[in-house]
Amino acid sequence: MAPTPLLTVNDRGLYCEAGDFYIDPWRAVPKAIITHTHGDHARRGMGSYLTANEGLRVLRTRMGEDALIETVGYGTEFSMGPVKVSLHPAGHILGSSQVRVEYKGEVWVVSGDYKVFPDRTCTPFEPVRCHTFVTESTFGMPIYRWPDPAVVASEINTWWRENQAAGRTSVLLGYALGKAQRLISLLDPSIGPIYTHGAVEKLTADYRQSGIELPPTEQVVGHPKGVEWSRGIVIAPPSVQGTVWLRKFGDVSMAFASGWMTIRGTRRRQAMDRGFVVSDHVDWPELLWAIQETGCERVLATHGSVAILVRWLREQGLQADALQTQFAGEEDPVAGEEDPVVQEPVQDSESKIDQPDEQGAD
Ligand SMILES: [Zn+2]
Ligand SMILES: [Zn+2]
Structure with a gap:
């Protein structure tokens, strides 16, 4: 009988049963580890939030004064029950993290959103060795190659x-x-x-x-x-x-x-x-590089062009599958029906914060 995977998706989000916590849940849960403060990853109403030190202020702004937020430094291991957890820089926005989860010698890493290109507004991405890599794939198609x-x-x-x-x-x-x-x-x-x-x-x-x-x-x-x-x-x-x-x-x-x-x-x-062309997500060459650097045996892809990435990885002999989540991709200002990666949550959170500031202001 196959053991329960270390992380599974349920109706509330990406769940670690062994440690009883969620990563970037989309419905209210007692304990949420937050990879970063974008609206599709950090939502209001969680019992408590855990995020990287660097991300505290932006998470506070978005989640409100009453939110219970704890922080931890990059690379500092802590325990969630019998599970060891640590956060590692994702290079996406200020405070963005990958989440490393280890239980009984098995290691999973959840990338959150990430990029490798230089950006002096956040700590650079660092690859983390793992068995299973849950990666975003917002721009997971060979046509996406960012200019310098x-x-x-x-x-x-x-x-x-x-x-x-x-x-x-x-x-x-x-x-x-x-x-x-x-x-x-x-x-x-x-x-x-x-x-x-x-x-x-x-x-x-x-x-x-x-x-x-x-x-x-x-x-x-x-x-x-x-x-x-x-x-x-x-x-x-x-x-x-x-x-x-x-x-x-x-x-x-x-x-x-x-x-x-x-x-x-x-x-x-x-x-x-x-x-x-300025993106805070990995382009195709960065995505393949990052996957290789993890040394993983298996990739679970989410966000965006999943099918193309999964097929490509399988052709290279890796285990690869799609993972259904409610994470959205990068915002597209002129999104039409052919842009299924652009979903409601991102736009919601954006307009929520825009309106009080500007509506009727002048
Ligand atoms: Zn993001
Ligand atoms: Zn995202």
């Missing part, structure tokens, strides 16, 4: 300068947590002021208070009338598209930063003037 972030940074800064010269305000859209701060880290503040949407500013302050150095930013709301917005660049979440919030900026050039821009940049740019 330094090259993309100079493209963004050039676009900003050109807009400035033409008297247009640059509006750069990206997810308010993680992506926005990474974009800010890529900007050259000598060009002009960096303005932020309220949701972005709050989380950016959390990043600074967590020790991440970022260029100065100014929140849009509260600025006196008559500001020459076109000198600056505005960093805002995708939810501002089509809203009155944008009107104050006059003539704008709008861009979106996402891994999706790899293929959608041309096809679906209708609403966008530019698309920049």
Whole structure:
């Protein structure tokens, strides 16, 4: 008889029966280990949260003052009953972790969301040896290969300068947590002021208070009338598209930063003037590299293009299967029906935090 797997999926989330805890549960549970603070991984209503030290402030902002949050340093082993657990850097956003779970000599690692490309707004990804690797596969297709972030940074800064010269305000859209701060880290503040949407500013302050150095930013709301917005660049979440919030900026050039821009940049740019390929998930070569570095025998894939990855790994002689979870992929601003990876939770959490800050503010 086959033993119960160390981690299983039930209606509440990814569960470890031997240690009686959940990782990134989607329904309320007593004990939740949280890989990172994006809405599809960290939800309100848990009895208690455990996350990496670095992620405390952003998790607090998203879960509220009353949430019971404990933290642990990367690489520090602790016990959940007879199970040994530790968190390891995932390189996705500030405080993002992989979760290593060990029981009776068997080791599983849950990647959460992760990337290998350099990002100075969080601790870099570190591969962790394991028998079973539960990996995200948001961009698990060979067409996804990220360009050098330094090259993309100079493209963004050039676009900003050109807009400035033409008297247009640059509006750069990206997810308010993680992506926005990474974009800010890529900007050259000598060009002009960096303005932020309220949701972005709050989380950016959390990043600074967590020790991440970022260029100065100014929140849009509260600025006196008559500001020459076109000198600056505005960093805002995708939810501002089509809203009155944008009107104050006059003539704008709008861009979106996402891994999706790899293929959608041309096809679906209708609403966008530019698309920049900046992703906080692994691309195809990074994904295969990471899997190899774990030395695992078995891969369970979740998030996104699972079938292609599973088939590819099986052809290489690895055990590989899909794992059904409720984790969503990277947000796509112009998602249509052909983007099944973009699910409700991400958008919900984003709009929840956007509205109190900005609605009716001006
Ligand atoms: Zn994420
Ligand atoms: Zn995710």
